[in-house]
Amino acid sequence: MVLPAATTRPRRPLAIPALVLFGIAWLVLMLLVAFSADLISPFPYTALDLRNRLAAPIGFGGPWLHPLGTDELGRDVLSRLIVSIRLSLLIAFGATLIGAFVGTSLGFLAAHFRGWVEHLVLALVDFSASLPFLILALSVLAFFGNSLTLFIVLLGFHAWERYARIARGLAISAGAQGYAAAVRQLGASPWRIYGRHVLPNIASTLIVSMTLAFPEIILLESGLSFLGLGVQPPATSLGNMVGYGREYLTRAPWILLAPAFIIVLTTFSVSLIGDWLRDRLDPTLR
Template identity: 50%
Template structure:
């Protein structure tokens, strides 16, 4: 086992904790995420004057923040995961197609990539959500649309350079079909780079979803997400800060851990950087 630096360990630990909390955090609470209790509105968290019944406090409807945060984190992670995986699949497919066909196919795809990259995405998302009303499906679609262009651009580049390697030419002269060449040879060789892109894209999607939900255009009640809980607490920031700050902190920590992990992975998997280190 090669040496893993402390920050990488810390971020892996943070992400595992976040995942466990998202999956099983609800069990820590006696209340359901949607259960209202108007007698226990805006209770502060433990250590800030609260009690064990609501360790992270309650919101304006007296819902238990611990249960809501677990639920919200689960939804946020789910959306980010689905969004980045779908975006990666879509972008990489287009990138591979562009690199294979070259010519006008490549030019068209790269043109679309450039257009996508120059659009103010959050405005497009707001418009689409406003027009079509929001649904979970549309939200996932938007998340997938966010960032596919970077996968397309990246995968086109790495595939082009892998394709011109002598080993790829050798495989071609063996009579192997192009699809097999890409899936069996090129993909394993460029997967590291794409995975790193995934880890860097993931936190951005969490942030985008949070922003949309904060604005009230993302996840709709009774479902919840971290951004939505934050948005919920917007009006009570001066009196009940914990409603916004706790989910905000969670978003921050998860995104940071993911970024640090991606950074470390890039150093690990990038052969050029590896050579420098040796």
């Protein structure tokens, strides 16, 4: 008697919702714009055209020379928008990576040493969570002045306690499992245990947390730049453009609406991708 060959069940293809596909496509577009900003900008973002001050966009009576219109100094809104996308994404990516690195490192320290080190880290976590970050940022920027490096580092400390809590809890859980204990008994150093064995197993959770924190960083940068404590002229960012455009909201709304539209779509896209990744990577939500 010949038994039929065992058939393997085909794996279901990865179904990506249409909104998530839109979010991915939008983020790819923003990254392409950021990397090629110097090549695709029609004008230098600081170039003045005083003859076309507050010129309307195409379709509203504006010249073809400036498709999205000009601002109060005759600067091309499209060129400034392209450069602003690059700087805002640089700030958001840099701050997100700093926050993830600081929080994950402190979480691993608390999980490894325990005792008073763990209590100290948890006290810092509770203190940071209880302190309004916007007030802290305003105080630091007003006291120490502003520079792009300080601004990125300061935003990097936003929500670091979130990563610290996640890394500590998952590292303690991994330490109680067999693979981490086996590697430790073989004489591996803590750097190897946490860097080569623990971190890859919790990376998916940290990545989801980063996608959720990324839009918060963009909104914080926009808010601080709107208040005049973010990116300083002649540099420009999306929040900086919104801050300067508010004074011309009734006369030239395109100055404000163009960067505001980019901010909304970018934060919306990252939030969509973060929610989808959380549903895909968290086994309790499947």
